[in-house]
Amino acid sequence: MERAPVKDWETDFDVMDPAYVLDPFTIWDQLREVCPVARTERRHGAWLLTTYEDVTAAAHDVKTFSSLEVGVIAPEEEPEEGDLVLEYGLPPISSDAPLHTWTRRLLLPWFSHRRVDEYEVVTRELCQNLIGGFIEAGHADSAADYAQQIPVRIIAKILGVPDSLSDTFTGWVRDVLEFADDRDRVRRGVEGIINYLVEEVARRREDPRDDLISELVHTEHEGAPIDEGIVIGIAALVLIAGIDTTWSAIGSSLWHLANNPDDTARLVAEPELMDTAIEEFLRAYSPVTMARVVTHDTEFKGCPMHEGDKVLMNFPSANRDPAFFEDADKVILDRIQNRHVAFGSGIHRCAGSNLARMELRVAIEEWLRQIPTFQMADGAEVTWAGGQVRGPRVLPVVFP
Amino acid sequence: MRITVDASKCQGHARCYALAPELFDVDDYGQSTVRIDGDVPVELEDRARLASANCPEFAIDIVE
Numbered sequence: 001m002e003r004a005p006v007k008d009w010e011t012d013f014d015v016m017d018p019a020y021v022l023d024p025f026t027i028w029d030q031l032r033e034v035c036p037v038a039r040t041e042r043r044h045g046a047w048l049l050t051t052y053e054d055v056t057a058a059a060h061d062v063k064t065f066s067s068l069e070v071g072v073i074a075p076e077e078e079p080e081e082g083d084l085v086l087e088y089g090l091p092p093i094s095s096d097a098p099l100h101t102w103t104r105r106l107l108l109p110w111f112s113h114r115r116v117d118e119y120e121v122v123t124r125e126l127c128q129n130l131i132g133g134f135i136e137a138g139h140a141d142s143a144a145d146y147a148q149q150i151p152v153r154i155i156a157k158i159l160g161v162p163d164s165l166s167d168t169f170t171g172w173v174r175d176v177l178e179f180a181d182d183r184d185r186v187r188r189g190v191e192g193i194i195n196y197l198v199e200e201v202a203r204r205r206e207d208p209r210d211d212l213i214s215e216l217v218h219t220e221h222e223g224a225p226i227d228e229g230i231v232i233g234i235a236a237l238v239l240i241a242g243i244d245t246t247w248s249a250i251g252s253s254l255w256h257l258a259n260n261p262d263d264t265a266r267l268v269a270e271p272e273l274m275d276t277a278i279e280e281f282l283r284a285y286s287p288v289t290m291a292r293v294v295t296h297d298t299e300f301k302g303c304p305m306h307e308g309d310k311v312l313m314n315f316p317s318a319n320r321d322p323a324f325f326e327d328a329d330k331v332i333l334d335r336i337q338n339r340h341v342a343f344g345s346g347i348h349r350c351a352g353s354n355l356a357r358m359e360l361r362v363a364i365e366e367w368l369r370q371i372p373t374f375q376m377a378d379g380a381e382v383t384w385a386g387g388q389v390r391g392p393r394v395l396p397v398v399f400p
Numbered sequence: 401m402r403i404t405v406d407a408s409k410c411q412g413h414a415r416c417y418a419l420a421p422e423l424f425d426v427d428d429y430g431q432s433t434v435r436i437d438g439d440v441p442v443e444l445e446d447r448a449r450l451a452s453a454n455c456p457e458f459a460i461d462i463v464e
Contacts, residue, residue, distance in 0.1 A: 056456075105429060108412070108428060108429050108430055109428040109429070112426070112427070112428040112429075112430075113414055113417055113418075113426055114428070115428075275418060275419055276419070276450070279415070279418075279419075279454060336449070336450055336453050337453045338453065338454050339453070339454060339455060339456045339458070340454075340456065341456050343413060345411070345456050345457070346411060346457075347411060349411045349412060349413055349430075349456075353413060353414065354414055354418075357418060
């Protein structure tokens, strides 16, 4: 898509601009310094919050900042007649109370740390099998051949859908999240997901199994079955939010290690640092920016915000804010003070954060166990996705 | 050293559990609780500080 160059980042920001996707860090540093609440008129307009203080304040003020629109990229065009739409959005992420409250309560036990512990063995085996597929070759695309292959298969297991469709699921989710500027791709992704889930839901009605879709179909809320639109919305959320995000975090962590052999060597020599290292990767390379919509005219940090305005809560920039984190731009594997908000903050804290953390930790542990030294391939051309979710999509590395 | 979790602030990030499972548990809905009675064992004091310093909701208080 043709894109006008950014005039200046304070009043004309574009989170899909190639310069921002490639290196948002310097832009955030500049904005936090000179214009912490930035503005754009692109795509019907939006505000961009960049400091830890402002991002967490907005996340907690759910009366002013509604979750009814969480997409960072608003489509330029209105939906056309005949377009499939998710009637209830993606509860609970794109809803406010009361829908948010009860749908979140339904979902949370599926991602409790006890449940996530049960997925660890299969995640580890999956990582080992993936590595086994390329270790002899001495090189791999660690984003496409490894990171991208992990979360989708665990999510498929939770939903109860076949992991042989992993590439299809990944394609739909990328269409929705990474190509939000491209109306045809978004339409293809949304239709793919809805049509697929409608069929799966019908199948679970007849033949319940031990999976999340079955539970949603057969659970009652206030004495009645859950509306099918809500069931499909929740299942679609798990698919959309559980794949691209964690894969991006795994990829960015590997990108850091490939480029920082001292950190790799230290993590191999001192595996007891893994827990703080994982939190540090999540802080320094947080993948996800979320949006909110302003519910009433208000002033926020001197900026006149109007009902209906889109506000981007830039969690990745908050996590690099030097006013809150010491040496915010450095990756410190044993960082102690680390109240990062990679999974958000307040009542919309990522419901899948336990799962994401486990997948990231196991993916890095298994990689380092079998590939303790590796580096970027000569002349490697790394590509990044950005906008709502930032992470490497092509990441060629070599190892002895 | 004593530790407390403010239930009204906790949002279930479970960072305390990830970093100090000996000291904290988190229920199926994300509510964290302190697992021990009384003083934090001396050998776990650093873990308690780490958990507190990683809570995004400032929900863990430490009294030394």
